Amino acid sequence: MSSAMPEIPWHKARKADPRQPLSRDVIVETGIRILDAEGLGGVTMRRVAQELGTGPASLYAHVSNKDELCELMLERITGEVVLPERAEPERWKEQVTEVCLAAQRVFTAHRDITLVSLGSVPIGPNQLRVTEFLFDLLLRAGVPAQVAAWALDALGQLIDTDAYEASLYVNRISGGTDIDAYFESIKDYLSRLPADRFPRMSSLAETLISGDGDQRFLFKVDVLLRGLETYIPQGPTRE
Amino acid sequence: MSSAMPEIPWHKARKADPRQPLSRDVIVETGIRILDAEGLGGVTMRRVAQELGTGPASLYAHVSNKDELCELMLERITGEVVLPERAEPERWKEQVTEVCLAAQRVFTAHRDITLVSLGSVPIGPNQLRVTEFLFDLLLRAGVPAQVAAWALDALGQLIDTDAYEASLYVNRISGGTDIDAYFESIKDYLSRLPADRFPRMSSLAETLISGDGDQRFLFKVDVLLRGLETYIPQGPTRE
DNA sequence: TTACTGCGACGAACACTGTTCTACGCGACG
DNA sequence: CGTCGCGTAGAACAGTGTTCGTCGCAGTAA
Numbered sequence: 187m188s189s190a191m192p193e194i195p196w197h198k199a200r201k202a203d204p205r206q207p208l209s210r211d212v213i214v215e216t217g218i219r220i221l222d223a224e225g226l227g228g229v230t231m232r233r234v235a236q237e238l239g240t241g242p243a244s245l246y247a248h249v250s251n252k253d254e255l256c257e258l259m260l261e262r263i264t265g266e267v268v269l270p271e272r273a274e275p276e277r278w279k280e281q282v283t284e285v286c287l288a289a290q291r292v293f294t295a296h297r298d299i300t301l302v303s304l305g306s307v308p309i310g311p312n313q314l315r316v317t318e319f320l321f322d323l324l325l326r327a328g329v330p331a332q333v334a335a336w337a338l339d340a341l342g343q344l345i346d347t348d349a350y351e352a353s354l355y356v357n358r359i360s361g362g363t364d365i366d367a368y369f370e371s372i373k374d375y376l377s378r379l380p381a382d383r384f385p386r387m388s389s390l391a392e393t394l395i396s397g398d399g400d401q402r403f404l405f406k407v408d409v410l411l412r413g414l415e416t417y418i419p420q421g422p423t424r425e
Numbered sequence: 426m427s428s429a430m431p432e433i434p435w436h437k438a439r440k441a442d443p444r445q446p447l448s449r450d451v452i453v454e455t456g457i458r459i460l461d462a463e464g465l466g467g468v469t470m471r472r473v474a475q476e477l478g479t480g481p482a483s484l485y486a487h488v489s490n491k492d493e494l495c496e497l498m499l500e501r502i503t504g505e506v507v508l509p510e511r512a513e514p515e516r517w518k519e520q521v522t523e524v525c526l527a528a529q530r531v532f533t534a535h536r537d538i539t540l541v542s543l544g545s546v547p548i549g550p551n552q553l554r555v556t557e558f559l560f561d562l563l564l565r566a567g568v569p570a571q572v573a574a575w576a577l578d579a580l581g582q583l584i585d586t587d588a589y590e591a592s593l594y595v596n597r598i599s600g601g602t603d604i605d606a607y608f609e610s611i612k613d614y615l616s617r618l619p620a621d622r623f624p625r626m627s628s629l630a631e632t633l634i635s636g637d638g639d640q641r642f643l644f645k646v647d648v649l650l651r652g653l654e655t656y657i658p659q660g661p662t663r664e
Numbered sequence: 665t666t667a668c669t670g671c672g673a674c675g676a677a678c679a680c681t682g683t684t685c686t687a688c689g690c691g692a693c694g
Numbered sequence: 695c696g697t698c699g700c701g702t703a704g705a706a707c708a709g710t711g712t713t714c715g716t717c718g719c720a721g722t723a724a
Binding site: 307309314317318321322325331333335337338340343344347348350351354372375376379383384385387390393394396397405406408409410411412414416417 | 543544546548553554556557560561564570571572574575576577578579582583585586587589590593611614615618622623624625626629632633635636641644645647648649650651652653655656
């Protein structure tokens with residue numbers, strides 16, 4: 187206890203990077219940084235804490251859970267989705283497509299973050315912001331309220347699932363796998379299938395695996411919108 | 426080593442249930458039993474081994490991985506999906522709906538197993554069986570090959586995602602949460618949203634959360650099929 | 665200035681996870 | 695009868711999320 191005691195060494199050297207005094211925001215930002223670099227699997231409490239020069243227990247003063255941390259990350263990332271200035275119902279299909287594509291781009295850029303949103307009801311402010319825009323747009327386009335409401339569910343699932351699958355390929359690529367060779371091997375496998383039991387898949391293997399992620403995603407959105415259009419009372423929009 | 430030695434106790438008492446001599450099939454079956462009872466989170470190598478009266482290391486002689494075990498489980502479960510006797514293209518929409526509903530029922534009955542299929546290309550025999558049937562049905566209905574191929578992707582994602590979300594509610598229920606009260610609280614939350622920024626969601630909160638899982642799922646399938654129909658060259662099928 | 669009080673920080677530990685190493689025992693085959 | 699190989703399984707390793715209890719520092723009251 188005397189002043190003759192030398193400085194306790196480990197207490198000062200504790201953090202190589204004595205940055206902000208550890209807040210909710212810093213933790214979320216750090217989590218996202220790790221997410222972008224290593225994927226959701228790399229985001230562990232220990233890893234985040236280490237990046238902040240501390241131990242995992244310190245995080246629990248600001249974040250109650252790892253699940254909560256992940257949802258906070260998702261909320262912040264959803265904030266990156268930029269929406270059009272205003273809804274243009276006369277070209278609603280194009281605008282819905284634009285928003286979906288923007289969202290898919292943002293999520294895919296953050297690896298497998300959509301694994302989090304697949305399992306949670308979107309109630310964060312930013313998630314509500316996007317949902318409200320699409321909801322309003324569909325209603326203005328003449329889609330019945332109940333149809334529009336359920337369509338939001340479908341659109342959200344579509345974006346999440348597609349972004350998740352896209353991120354899996356990113357993971358594989360960053361894991362060293364040659365993605366083209368991978369798809370080629372699948373095509374070979376399908377085409378070699380016994381033609382008596384799998385006539386369609388074996389003969390159309392090429393067709394099955396054709397198209398990159400964006401093409402397939404845009405196709406799915408298009409199918410959904412075409413289907414939605416048939417629910418508009420006065421029939422399909424005239425060209 | 427003499428015959429005077431008493432029975433080695435721990436060798437006989439090792440397993441309370443000395444069943445089959447540990448094969449791939451038994452391991453997969455045990456995994457599915459645990460999956461049904463506790464969800465995918467309960468399926469650990471230790472838990473499966475314990476159920477078989479052995480240690481986790483023993484499983485690795487029959488299964489190379491936990492991931493492989495999960496995919497084997499998925500494959501076997503997919504085998505439970507019963508397909509119609511033969512494709513009836515004249516009522517393709519109804520038949521696709523039937524198959525989708527059947528698949529969704531099977532998967533939902535096995536908790537969150539679809540979390541596995543979300544992350545893997547379906548190449549197991551049983552998965553191919555279902556896919557081939559749907560592919561053939563769509564082609565016979567007049568859907569162009571490329572459209573049908575991509576539609577298979579969309580249908581699979583729809584089934585997987587919906588079954589996964591349904592299972593989350595099952596998990597919550599088995600976790601003791603009152604699911605009705607949960608949705609009611611979400612409805613309250615949405616309706617209390619500031620009306621200036623969220624006019625649509627706050628006023629239509631009731632509409633947003635209405636409908637049970639089956640209704641919403643059937644709606645999504647219907648939208649997809651209606652959209653698909655517009656891709657058929659001679660236009661929508663006449664009634 | 666001093667004493668206290670409350671809260672954030674955090675090392676250590678707990679109960680888990682998937683996976684690997686290595687020794688062991690038993691059946692089949694030469 | 696000997697030997698070889700394979701399936702079994704205990705122990706251990708490097709991780710995981712989370713909790714406990716201590717410790718030091720800020721702010722506040724006396």
